[in-house]
Each structure stands twice: as structure tokens, then as C-alpha cells.
Amino acid sequence: MxxxxxxxxxxxxxxxxxxxxxxxxxxxxxxSAGGAKAKKGSQGGAADAPKASISDKEVKSTTVVGANILKDGADPKILSDSEYPDWLCHLVDKRPALSELRRKNIETLPYEDLKRFVKLDNRARIKENNSLKAKN
CATH class of the missing domain: 4.10.910 (30s ribosomal protein s13; domain 2)
Structure with a gap:
């Protein structure tokens, strides 16, 4: 066998x-690696090879290298801070956790924090109820 x-x-x-x-x-x-059908004007595997990256420091400091998602596109240029909308820089701000929100007075919370507290508190209660009902 x-x-x-x-x-x-x-x-x-x-x-x-x-x-x-x-x-x-x-x-x-x-x-096979070459493929049966080749595109017009292609040189076999040579055209499919990745293009060499540009190592010029000036280009790297003015463009977002690797952010291009389009086949025929180019990497986007980095703009000055004044050309971006105001809300964009607030996306990376740290938001308070549920434990921190529970320690604060709910009546004095700003609307956005209050909304976040309700959402996180509901999520925590649902998780707790599900764990209690779960079969072991």
C-alpha cells in the first residue's frame, strides 16, 4: 500500500x-508565463514587468508615492494644508472610549460624544446579553 x-x-x-x-x-x-494572446505592441514579459520606482527626493516630497489606483493614472500631488477641507484633519483625532465617557457627566457631554456614548453603550449591552444567553 x-x-x-x-x-x-x-x-x-x-x-x-x-x-x-x-x-x-x-x-x-x-x-504558461507568456500567455497565448499577446497585446498589440507588447514585448512578451518585458512590458508586464513593474516599472522602476522614481527615487528623486523632490518627486517623493511632492507626491504620494504608491497611492495611484488607476492603470493609466499618476500618483497624486501633495497639496498645502490650506487646500484641504477643515474636517479632514479631525478624522485622525482620538475619540474617547466608553469607559472614559461613563466617568463623565452625561448632561455636560457635547452632542457628538453623547451620540458615541449611546452607540457604544448599546453595543456593550448587546454583547453582554448575547454572552449570557450563549450555550456553553
């Missing part, structure tokens, strides 16, 4: 080696 496992293992290894080269094996389709 162990001999048959060794034989099947050997055939799997041979199949994997042949597929890596791009050969069709036992009715399965294997893909």
Missing part, C-alpha cells in the same frame, strides 16, 4: 513540473 502512495506522489510531482513549464497534462489546461 505505501508503494502506491509513493507512485501517486511521484506522478503529482512530475505533473507539477510539467505544468510549470506550460505543458498540457492529462486533460487539464496549464498556463
Amino acid at each position: 505505501p508503494v502506491s502512495h509513493v507512485r501517486s506522489l511521484g506522478s503529482i510531482i512530475n505533473t507539477m513540473e510539467l505544468e510549470a513549464v506550460g505543458v498540457l497534462v492529462s486533460g487539464r489546461r496549464a498556463f
